[in-house]
Amino acid sequence: MKPVYYKLQSTDGKARLGELFTNHGSFPTPMFMPVGTAATVKSLAPEDLHAMGAKIILSNAYHLYMRPGHKLVEEMGGLHKFMNWDRAILTDSGGFQVMSLADLRKVTEEGVQFSSHLDGSKHFISPEISMEIQRSLGSDIVMCFDECLKHPATREEVQKSMELTSRWERRCRAVKLKEHQGLFGILQGGMYPELRAAHWEMIKDIDFEGWAIGGLSVGEPPAMMYEILDTAVPLLPQDKVRYLMGVGTPEDLVEGVARGVDIFDCVMPTRNARNGTLFTSFGKVHIKNAKFAKDPGPLDPECSCAACTNYSRSYLRHLYVSNEILGARLNTLHNLHFYINLMRQMREAIQEKRFDEFRQAFYKKRQENEETS
Amino acid sequence: MKPVYYKLQSTDGKARLGELFTNHGSFPTPMFMPVGTAATVKSLAPEDLHAMGAKIILSNAYHLYMRPGHKLVEEMGGLHKFMNWDRAILTDSGGFQVMSLADLRKVTEEGVQFSSHLDGSKHFISPEISMEIQRSLGSDIVMCFDECLKHPATREEVQKSMELTSRWERRCRAVKLKEHQGLFGILQGGMYPELRAAHWEMIKDIDFEGWAIGGLSVGEPPAMMYEILDTAVPLLPQDKVRYLMGVGTPEDLVEGVARGVDIFDCVMPTRNARNGTLFTSFGKVHIKNAKFAKDPGPLDPECSCAACTNYSRSYLRHLYVSNEILGARLNTLHNLHFYINLMRQMREAIQEKRFDEFRQAFYKKRQENEETS
Numbered sequence: 001m002k003p004v005y006y007k008l009q010s011t012d013g014k015a016r017l018g019e020l021f022t023n024h025g026s027f028p029t030p031m032f033m034p035v036g037t038a039a040t041v042k043s044l045a046p047e048d049l050h051a052m053g054a055k056i057i058l059s060n061a062y063h064l065y066m067r068p069g070h071k072l073v074e075e076m077g078g079l080h081k082f083m084n085w086d087r088a089i090l091t092d093s094g095g096f097q098v099m100s101l102a103d104l105r106k107v108t109e110e111g112v113q114f115s116s117h118l119d120g121s122k123h124f125i126s127p128e129i130s131m132e133i134q135r136s137l138g139s140d141i142v143m144c145f146d147e148c149l150k151h152p153a154t155r156e157e158v159q160k161s162m163e164l165t166s167r168w169e170r171r172c173r174a175v176k177l178k179e180h181q182g183l184f185g186i187l188q189g190g191m192y193p194e195l196r197a198a199h200w201e202m203i204k205d206i207d208f209e210g211w212a213i214g215g216l217s218v219g220e221p222p223a224m225m226y227e228i229l230d231t232a233v234p235l236l237p238q239d240k241v242r243y244l245m246g247v248g249t250p251e252d253l254v255e256g257v258a259r260g261v262d263i264f265d266c267v268m269p270t271r272n273a274r275n276g277t278l279f280t281s282f283g284k285v286h287i288k289n290a291k292f293a294k295d296p297g298p299l300d301p302e303c304s305c306a307a308c309t310n311y312s313r314s315y316l317r318h319l320y321v322s323n324e325i326l327g328a329r330l331n332t333l334h335n336l337h338f339y340i341n342l343m344r345q346m347r348e349a350i351q352e353k354r355f356d357e358f359r360q361a362f363y364k365k366r367q368e369n370e371e372t373s
Numbered sequence: 374m375k376p377v378y379y380k381l382q383s384t385d386g387k388a389r390l391g392e393l394f395t396n397h398g399s400f401p402t403p404m405f406m407p408v409g410t411a412a413t414v415k416s417l418a419p420e421d422l423h424a425m426g427a428k429i430i431l432s433n434a435y436h437l438y439m440r441p442g443h444k445l446v447e448e449m450g451g452l453h454k455f456m457n458w459d460r461a462i463l464t465d466s467g468g469f470q471v472m473s474l475a476d477l478r479k480v481t482e483e484g485v486q487f488s489s490h491l492d493g494s495k496h497f498i499s500p501e502i503s504m505e506i507q508r509s510l511g512s513d514i515v516m517c518f519d520e521c522l523k524h525p526a527t528r529e530e531v532q533k534s535m536e537l538t539s540r541w542e543r544r545c546r547a548v549k550l551k552e553h554q555g556l557f558g559i560l561q562g563g564m565y566p567e568l569r570a571a572h573w574e575m576i577k578d579i580d581f582e583g584w585a586i587g588g589l590s591v592g593e594p595p596a597m598m599y600e601i602l603d604t605a606v607p608l609l610p611q612d613k614v615r616y617l618m619g620v621g622t623p624e625d626l627v628e629g630v631a632r633g634v635d636i637f638d639c640v641m642p643t644r645n646a647r648n649g650t651l652f653t654s655f656g657k658v659h660i661k662n663a664k665f666a667k668d669p670g671p672l673d674p675e676c677s678c679a680a681c682t683n684y685s686r687s688y689l690r691h692l693y694v695s696n697e698i699l700g701a702r703l704n705t706l707h708n709l710h711f712y713i714n715l716m717r718q719m720r721e722a723i724q725e726k727r728f729d730e731f732r733q734a735f736y737k738k739r740q741e742n743e744e745t746s
Contacts, residue, residue: 039691043698045679068666068691076669076687084683293441296449306418310457314449318412318441325416328698 004141004182004209006241006262012355014233014260017347020056020210020241022088022140023180024080027055029241029262030346032253032339033090035270038063039073039083041336042270043329046085052305052337053344056088056140058265061133062097065125066118070136078138090184090265091139093130093172095146096214096246107147109164127168131175139181143212144172146186151219158190159198166202173206182209184243190215191224193231200235211236212243213261222252229259236260250279250342254359257346269339273331276320279338282369287331292317305337306330377514377555377582379614379635385728387606387633390720393429393583393614395461395513396553397453400428402614402635403719405626405712406463408643411436412446412456414709415643416702419458425678425710426717428460429513431638434506435467435474438498439491443509451511463557463638464512466503466545468519469587469619480520482537500541504548512554516585516618517545519559524592531563532571539575546579555582557616563588564597566604573608584609585616586634590625599628606633623652623715627732630719642712646704649693652711655742660704665690678710679703 006029008018018029034041034049036057041049049057059079064070076082079089098105102114102123111126125133130145146165149157165188177183185208189196213232216225229244236242244261247253253264269279278285280300285292287299295313307316307330319327349358379402381391391402407414407422409430414422422430432452437443449455452462471478475487475496484499498506503518519538522530538561550556558581562569586605589598602617609615617634620626626637642652651658653673658665660672668686680689680703692700722731 038695038697039688040697040699043702045699045702046683067695068687072667072687075667076685082685082688082691084688294445294448310419312449312455314441314445315412315455315457318455322411322440324411324413325698325701326413326418329416329418329702 002182002209003180006210006239008238010351012350012353013258015257015346015350015355016260016262017350018241018262020088020263022056022182024086024088024140025055027088028347030253030257030343030350031056031263032343033058033263033265034336034339035265035267036083036085037267038067039079041332042274043325043332044336046083048329048333049085049336050087052333053340054087054336056090056263057085058090058092059137059139060092060094060097061130061137062092062094062101062125064091064137065094065133066116070133074136074138080138088141089137089139090141090243091134091137091143092245093134093143093145094125095130095143096148098125099148099150107164109167111145127171128175131172131177135175135177135181138178141210142177142181142183144169144183144186144208146188146214148188148215148218149190151191153190155190155192155195158188158192158195162188162190162195162199162202166199169203169206173208184208184210184212186212186214186245187232187235188215189232191220191228193228196228196232197235200232204235208240210241210243212245214245216244217246217248217252217266222249222255225252226255226259229256229261233260250339253339253342254346254362257350258355258359269335270332273335274328276327276331278331279335281338281365283366287313287316287320289317299334300338303334303337303341305334307334375555375582376553379583379612381611383724385723385726386631388630388719388723388728389633389635390723391614391635393461393636395429395555397459397461397513398428400461401720403626403630403716403723404429404636405716406431406636406638407709407712408638408640409456409458410640411440412452414705415647416698416705417709419456421702421706422458422709423460425706426713427709429463429636430458430460431463431465432510432512433465433467433470434503434510435465435470435498437464437510438467438506439489443506447509447511453511461514462510462512463514464507464510464516465618466507466516466518467498468503468516469521471498472521472523480537482540484518500544501548504545504550508548508550508554511551514583515550515554515556517542517556517559517581519561519587521561521588521591522563524564526563528565528568531561531565531568535561535563535568535572535575539572542576542579546581557581557583557585559585559587559618560605560608561588562605564593564601566601569601569605570608573605577608581613583614583616585618587618589617590619590621590639595622595625595628598625599632602629602632602634623712626712626715627719627735630723631728631732642708643705646708647701649700649704651704652708654711654738656739660686660689660693662690672707673711676707676710676714678707680707
């Protein structure tokens with residue numbers, strides 16, 4: 001038996017209902033993974049995540065390599081024990097962070113040289129080093145170290161980059177991980193449908209435990225991302241889980257599931273929460289808005305999270321305006337509850353073969369709110 | 374029946390065991406009140422406070438008058454409902470904050486003119502206005518509006534100030550509060566034992582529901598505060614609760630209880646938590662210290678709080694160094710748990726007539742740690 005494996009249960013159009021098994025529990029898909037960059041989902045404790053039904057979180061090889069150090073985490077018993085999280089963890093390889101955070105980046109065949117975003121110190125990460133970092137962390141799902149280009153990139157840049165990524169993915173697969181760890185490959189190819197297909201031909205023979213679609217949500221318009229998904233997702237095998245990296249808005253999740261994606265991660269619900277932007281059943285709410293100052297109602301009357309059950313919009317606005325830590329926590333609880341609940345609703349809709357209906361109702365509700373607000 | 378009243382249960386030396394009754398529940402004394410300045414105990418939710426056994430919190434008339442405004446809080450159903458806290462609340466009058474935070478302060482017989490610490494806007498608070506603010510907030514215990522001098526102050530300054538405070542306290546008592554609200558008087562007199570006695574003579578005939586000792590913990594050395602308590606506490610009647618305002622360190626709580634004080638409040642456990650200074654059964658811990666980087670043990674092996682039960686010193690240090698919100702929360706949970714547990718231990722010691730023994734053991738343990746660390 002593979003350490004990480006997927007079982008497809010049913011489909012509704014291209015949307016898939018399944019289950020992903022790991023050494024730290026299994027969970028139904030489609031699923032959203034809260035982001036816990038530095039070994040903590042910002043402002044929340046593990047029991048908060050348990051309460052909202054989160055079954056897997058994402059953490060970052062790059063950040064934990066920088067601070068506190070992957071060897072330290074390993075000495076402390078691994079990432080699960082370190083952060084007191086007993087369910088599944090997926091670690092990002094560092095490829096995206098090296099692109100988006102590091103300075104003085106230099107990519108060679110061997111790997112990437114760069115300066116730390118924290119203190120300017122010089123570092124080098126190769127596919128082998130990324131595997132070593134993730135092995136030390138002990139995550140359940142390890143991501144290949146790839147090159148992630150910014151948008152826009154020329155056809156030539158993408159072609160060259162995805163060839164390099166293909167070689168790096170084979171080097172990642174050649175590294176021995178811990179027994180419980182599964183390794184996911186990443187499909188690149190930028191915003192060029194034919195390069196997505198070409199990259200798939202380069203890597204499809206590698207035996208990964210799951211497949212990710214990378215290089216999206218890097219600045220392109222949503223329609224372009226959906227078009228790439230239309231090409232890319234059908235390339236992937238039915239019997240492996242499909243992970244759309246770094247995506248996205250609630251609309252992106254619905255469109256991703258509609259195209260056959262199984263798992264997602266994004267900082268949006270957590271980061272927006274701290275910035276006072278809240279996702280609700282009727283669209284986005286900016287809690288700072290003065291119209292909420294004396295609003296005694298709940299943030300989202302349809303939501304059953306602790307923030308909506310126990311507090312008013314007036315109080316949430318007060319906490320935000322006063323820069324109170326509890327505001328960050330309640331907003332994060334709400335936004336992640338919204339995302340995780342949205343995935344649950346989609347799973348139910350797929351199970352009951354009414355995903356299209358759900359998708360239409362989802363947009364209709366948002367449109368009505370725009371018209372009336 | 375008074376809206377707020379105290380029942381003395383037993384004594385051990387000068388230390389008192391009792392119960393304070395309010396419209397939002399009763400609680401045993403000696404008790405520590407966590408500070409919730411802006412209608413939130415920073416980083417915690419009410420359920421966190423419930424879990425650690427907090428039965429009363431302190432909030433601030435000055436801060437809530439400034440933001441979000443006491444009338445807004447009243448419109449939202451009062452402070453208890455606004456912040457979702459169903460147990461007792463004591464509100465400070467604003468006297469201390471006007472002294473410590475406001476700019477361009479001008480004290481007259483009528484009240485205090487000052488500029489806001491938030492935006493420089495001009496404001497005026499009188500005894501009557503402070504009562505109006507606290508009435509709107511709907512706290513269970515309302516504090517008189519007094520003048521709180523900085524240390525050091527001359528005998529003449531203290532004499533003049535306490536005469537003014539005496540007149541203000543009568544004006545506070547003359548204001549009709551909500552039915553469930555009790556009003557506490559404040560004994561001033563600075564660092565002059567004979568002025569403490571003189572001030573008591575000026576105010577002892579006013580029928581307050583409880584008495585506070587103010588004007589301490591304003592920069593004087595601990596020994597001076599204890600000396601003033603030796604004089605001041607015995608002045609107060611046995612049948613009313615005694616509240617030592619803004620105090621203090623764990624040692625101060627032990628010394629206050631030893632001298633007959635019943636309730637305390639201080640920002641120290643919450644503020645220090647956010648600064649990474651943690652109180653333990655063996656003394657203070659600065660969690661930032663590099664020696665904790667790879668320390669897999671709990672912060673305080675004798676503590677049963679969530680931070681000590683679920684996390685290592687290594688992880689707490691990582692959260693602090695990474696400026697993670699969860700660090701502030703776990704540290705605050707721990708420090709308040711320590712304070713509230715210290716009070717519980719003192720109540721048990723008084724009940725069992727072994728308070729002196731407890732006090733000696735408390736110091737011995739700290740001394741041993743200093744010698745070995």
